[in-house]
Amino acid sequence: MSLMELIIPILASLVFAVVAPVVGCLLAGVDRILSARMQGRVGPPLLQPYYDVRKLMGKERVDVNTVQGAYVVCAFIFACLAGGIFFSGGNLLMCVFIITLSSLFLIMAAWSTRSPYAEVGAARETMQVMSYEPMVLLFAVAFYMATALILPTEGIGSFNVGAAFSLDFPVIAYIWPVFLGLLFILTIKLRKSPFDLSMSHHAHQEIVRGITTEMSGSTLALVEVLHWCENVLFLGWVSIFFVWGAWWSVLIAIVVALAVYFLEILIDNNFARVKWQFMLKSAWAVALVGGGINIAVLAFV
Amino acid sequence: MRCGTHSGTPIAVPLSHSHEVNEKGKAEMQLIATLILLPLIAAILLLIIRQNTARTIIVCAFGTLIALASVVFAGTYLAAGPVFFDFNHPLIDHACTAISGLCVVVILAFSAKYKNIWAALLAIIQIIVVMVVEFGFASQMEVEIGLYTDLLSIIMVLIIGIIGSGICIYALGYMEDFQAHQDAAARDRRPTFFALMFIFLSAMFAIVLSNNMSWMFTAWEVTTLCSFLLIGYTKTDEAIRNAFRQIIMNLAGGIAFIVALWFAITDVGTLSLIEFLQAGIANPAIVAVPITFLAFAGITKAAQMPFQTWLLGAMVAPTPTSALLHSSTMVKAGVFLLVKLAPLFLLNTIPSVMVMLVGGITFLLCSFMAISQTNAKRVLAYSTIANLGLITMCAGVGTPEAVWAAIFLIIFHAIAKSLLFLCVGTAEHHIGSRDIEDMDLLFERMPRLARFMMLGIMCMFIAPFGMLIAKWGALVSFANMDQIALILILAFGSAATFMFWAKWLGKLAGIAGQPPNVELSVHKSEWVSILLMVMLLVFACIALPAISAYLVEPYVVSAYQFAPVAFLVQDISFDNLYLASISVCIVVIALFCGLGRSKKRQVDVYLAGVSRDDDARAFQNSLSGQTVATARNWYMEDVFGEARIAPVGVVFNSVVMLCAVVLALVGITLA
Numbered sequence: 001m002s003l004m005e006l007i008i009p010i011l012a013s014l015v016f017a018v019v020a021p022v023v024g025c026l027l028a029g030v031d032r033i034l035s036a037r038m039q040g041r042v043g044p045p046l047l048q049p050y051y052d053v054r055k056l057m058g059k060e061r062v063d064v065n066t067v068q069g070a071y072v073v074c075a076f077i078f079a080c081l082a083g084g085i086f087f088s089g090g091n092l093l094m095c096v097f098i099i100t101l102s103s104l105f106l107i108m109a110a111w112s113t114r115s116p117y118a119e120v121g122a123a124r125e126t127m128q129v130m131s132y133e134p135m136v137l138l139f140a141v142a143f144y145m146a147t148a149l150i151l152p153t154e155g156i157g158s159f160n161v162g163a164a165f166s167l168d169f170p171v172i173a174y175i176w177p178v179f180l181g182l183l184f185i186l187t188i189k190l191r192k193s194p195f196d197l198s199m200s201h202h203a204h205q206e207i208v209r210g211i212t213t214e215m216s217g218s219t220l221a222l223v224e225v226l227h228w229c230e231n232v233l234f235l236g237w238v239s240i241f242f243v244w245g246a247w248w249s250v251l252i253a254i255v256v257a258l259a260v261y262f263l264e265i266l267i268d269n270n271f272a273r274v275k276w277q278f279m280l281k282s283a284w285a286v287a288l289v290g291g292g293i294n295i296a297v298l299a300f301v
Numbered sequence: 302m303r304c305g306t307h308s309g310t311p312i313a314v315p316l317s318h319s320h321e322v323n324e325k326g327k328a329e330m331q332l333i334a335t336l337i338l339l340p341l342i343a344a345i346l347l348l349i350i351r352q353n354t355a356r357t358i359i360v361c362a363f364g365t366l367i368a369l370a371s372v373v374f375a376g377t378y379l380a381a382g383p384v385f386f387d388f389n390h391p392l393i394d395h396a397c398t399a400i401s402g403l404c405v406v407v408i409l410a411f412s413a414k415y416k417n418i419w420a421a422l423l424a425i426i427q428i429i430v431v432m433v434v435e436f437g438f439a440s441q442m443e444v445e446i447g448l449y450t451d452l453l454s455i456i457m458v459l460i461i462g463i464i465g466s467g468i469c470i471y472a473l474g475y476m477e478d479f480q481a482h483q484d485a486a487a488r489d490r491r492p493t494f495f496a497l498m499f500i501f502l503s504a505m506f507a508i509v510l511s512n513n514m515s516w517m518f519t520a521w522e523v524t525t526l527c528s529f530l531l532i533g534y535t536k537t538d539e540a541i542r543n544a545f546r547q548i549i550m551n552l553a554g555g556i557a558f559i560v561a562l563w564f565a566i567t568d569v570g571t572l573s574l575i576e577f578l579q580a581g582i583a584n585p586a587i588v589a590v591p592i593t594f595l596a597f598a599g600i601t602k603a604a605q606m607p608f609q610t611w612l613l614g615a616m617v618a619p620t621p622t623s624a625l626l627h628s629s630t631m632v633k634a635g636v637f638l639l640v641k642l643a644p645l646f647l648l649n650t651i652p653s654v655m656v657m658l659v660g661g662i663t664f665l666l667c668s669f670m671a672i673s674q675t676n677a678k679r680v681l682a683y684s685t686i687a688n689l690g691l692i693t694m695c696a697g698v699g700t701p702e703a704v705w706a707a708i709f710l711i712i713f714h715a716i717a718k719s720l721l722f723l724c725v726g727t728a729e730h731h732i733g734s735r736d737i738e739d740m741d742l743l744f745e746r747m748p749r750l751a752r753f754m755m756l757g758i759m760c761m762f763i764a765p766f767g768m769l770i771a772k773w774g775a776l777v778s779f780a781n782m783d784q785i786a787l788i789l790i791l792a793f794g795s796a797a798t799f800m801f802w803a804k805w806l807g808k809l810a811g812i813a814g815q816p817p818n819v820e821l822s823v824h825k826s827e828w829v830s831i832l833l834m835v836m837l838l839v840f841a842c843i844a845l846p847a848i849s850a851y852l853v854e855p856y857v858v859s860a861y862q863f864a865p866v867a868f869l870v871q872d873i874s875f876d877n878l879y880l881a882s883i884s885v886c887i888v889v890i891a892l893f894c895g896l897g898r899s900k901k902r903q904v905d906v907y908l909a910g911v912s913r914d915d916d917a918r919a920f921q922n923s924l925s926g927q928t929v930a931t932a933r934n935w936y937m938e939d940v941f942g943e944a945r946i947a948p949v950g951v952v953f954n955s956v957v958m959l960c961a962v963v964l965a966l967v968g969i970t971l972a
Binding site for chain 2: 067068069073078081091100101111113116117129156208284
């Protein structure tokens with residue numbers, strides 16, 4: 001191993017920490033405009049999410065305990081690391097594990113407050129992680145097995161995102177059921193209705209701000225930025241299905257990612273929140289059918 | 302090299318060049334002898350000198366000595382590769398037979414006292430088989446190489462020597478509190494307790510260092526007996542009941558072990574572990590039956606379903622016992638044997654499928670059941686069984702990557718679990734409860750302990766800590782072998798693992814947020830041991846790339862000389878391991894330096910009313926009265942309850958094991 005291999009993902013994480021919030025902010029702005037149009041409203045300006053965050057930054061610094069802010073900072077650092085690993089072509093499993101660590105820190109931030117509302121949110125967020133985690137792991141395994149079939153290396157696959165650029169054709173050809181499964185759980189990861197159990201931006205839900213109930217000012221602003229970064233990373237996961245050796249495949253991938261984002265907004269505005277039982281059962285069923293059958297087929301090809 | 306005289310198919314197995322018998326022989330023997338004898342001397346001293354102060358000195362001194370001896374041992378043989386000691390004497394063989402007999406006599410005595418017919422029956426069957434094997438066959442078998450050491454043994458020696466001794470020292474403070482809670486009239490049986498702990502360590506050293514499998518069997522039986530006595534230590538009805546459950550299951554495992562030795566003599570013609578392994582690699586079919594029985598023994602010891610109940614029952618024992626059983630001894634002997642046999646599983650379908658399925662189902666179902674537990678020690682127990690299941694699964698797969706993962710799981714599980722048990726034990730004595738829900742309010746004045754516990758929990762289930770890196774290796778090896786069922790089991794089991802650890806971690810996070818209060822009466826010995834585990838944990842997580850390069854990988858390469866090791870370099874490349882190390886540093890710094898530094902103004906939490914008492918979550922309601930908000934964790938009894946899930950695993954795994962044993966026996970008969 002050379003030092004460079006270690007430095008690249010770290011540098012990439014720093015770049016990600018700057019670029020992803022910008023892209024994520026614009027995506028959030030588009031989300032709000034599209035949502036408003038779907039509800040028959042005009043909606044805020046494109047940069048409204050940025051104005052919101054800037055205003056939060058200027059608020060008085062108060063907190064319910066001395067640790068919450070530190071947890072949120074950790075969540076942000078690890079989200080950036082996960083993004084850096086992914087976009088520098090690093091190991092997909094490592095990326096998946098690190099983003100889970102980031103979610104865990106957010107959950108701990110909520111739990112550390114001992115507020116009943118935040119605790120409900122944290123418990124629900126834990127449930128959400130348990131619901132989507134199998135599908136995410138199967139996504140990484142399926143990517144590995146698909147590259148094993150496509151790469152010219154004869155049966156040796158790769159977990160490295162960068163390997164996608166050596167493919168003759170994109171992995172979607174072999175693992176489209178996994179792609180559909182990932183789309184399903186993406187609704188949970190993007191905190192969209194009907195799976196926005198732990199926190200929501202729809203004011204009519206029974207618990208709106210669950211996990212962020214006790215966060216305010218700069219801490220809340222950082223959570224917002226963290227959310228933007230996560231969205232960029234997850235859309236990156238979606239687009240990796242469509243990348244292959246040709247450079248212009250990246251454009252196709254971006255178009256697909258944006259289409260998926262639109263689909264998520266559409267779903268968000270058309271479904272009512274479900275109970276956790278349905279979320280757990282449906283997400284696990286999707287992982288078992290979409291992920292399980294797909295990798296079984298790959299194994300026996 | 303002489304092979305068995307009484308063998309159906311005598312096979313001369315030349316020892317390969319790296320397996321040269323150590324010429325210096327006796328001189329180097331001293332270190333191994335020290336490791337095995339030091340704890341025995343400590344045990345004898347503890348039984349003779351029963352005074353409290355003297356006991357403290359003996360335990361501390363011998364604990365330190367044993368830990369130092371194991372470090373010196375590791376340092377001496379680290380670079381040497383596998384070393385074999387030309388050491389055997391009929392006296393030792395006779396002593397082993399005598400010790401086996403003694404174990405059975407003790408078990409029979411207790412069975413008679415508590416009128417337990419099953420334990421007595423199994424003990425009698427065992428002693429008959431032992432006598433037949435020892436005097437009928439084994440007396441003609443000569444194993445020239447009595448003892449050996451390789452890198453796996455070194456890893457185990459370090460785990461037993463350092464963690465095991467740490468737990469013994471911790472027990473000093475714990476047992477003082479424990480004794481204070483007992484009747485004043487009750488006899489102080491602590492000398493027996495500590496003596497048993499040290500005998501346990503001695504037996505464990507013997508298991509991981511014996512090349513003569515009949516010596517190994519004797520040590521195996523000693524650990525069974527020690528844990529029987531330790532579980533029944535309190536002599537309550539429940540303790541006695543659970544101790545007998547343990548002894549019945551492990552006697553069954555012991556019988557399987559001795560039957561395996563029988564087949565090893567008749568089919569393979571050797572009792573030497575290394576020759577057995579080499580014969581198995583050269584001709585996999587002849588070891589199919591013995592390794593099926595050895596796997597059975599390993600599975601009972603590692604408390605895999607359907608035998609999981611003995612480890613759950615063992616929770617009635619004082620916490621240091623649980624810590625010892627779960628982390629460095631007993632169950633680790635089971636998985637040590639399975640990992641040792643892993644290369645043979647790669648070549649033998651029937652035992653391999655049995656071990657994979659039993660381990661996999663245990664991992665999945667026990668992870669589910671852990672979600673529904675409120676008792677902290679039961680959560681720990683289920684998590685231990687689940688992780689042992691994962692190790693068993695890896696051993697069953699038997700590829701070099703899977704063995705790499707299994708060894709790391711053993712290392713990190715040992716450290717993290719002992720830390721967690723010690724923390725729960727200390728918490729229990731200060732809040733008077735093991736219930737996670739009680740940890741909320743009562744435990745809040747121990748923020749330092751809460752953070753240690755959080756670190757231990759994080760190591761158990763989340764990247765970048767060791768256990769998850771090992772799971773990662775397991776996942777890669779399953780993917781390479783196209784083991785679809787195991788991949789699915791790992792994916793769903795890990796999700797459940799996240800759930801039950803994260804909600805416990807959340808409870809603790811609330812405590813770590815409180816202002817520190819030094820109003821603590823934790824014994825110094827307890828802090829010392831807990832700190833030792835914390836430092837070991839942080840060290841092992843950060844030094845993971847080095848441990849992999851200098852200990853685990855060389856072992857895997859030497860164990861798989863017959864198969865080219867296309868290694869993890871490409872799948873878990875080293876930059877990822879270093880990235881994980883860096884992430885560990887960030888988390889540790891955040892946990893111990895970053896928390897509690899905020900200078901922001903403090904306000905009350907939002908309670909939909911005017912807050913009256915933030916700690917109690919009391920607020921003023923709309924009628925100006927006081928209402929207390931309550932929130933509990935999710936346990937989802939109706940989805941993940943024991944009553945629903947346990948029978949499935951017990952039935953499934955029993956059928957799998959029965960089929961495997963029958964098929965293996967049929968196979969040998971047909972051949």
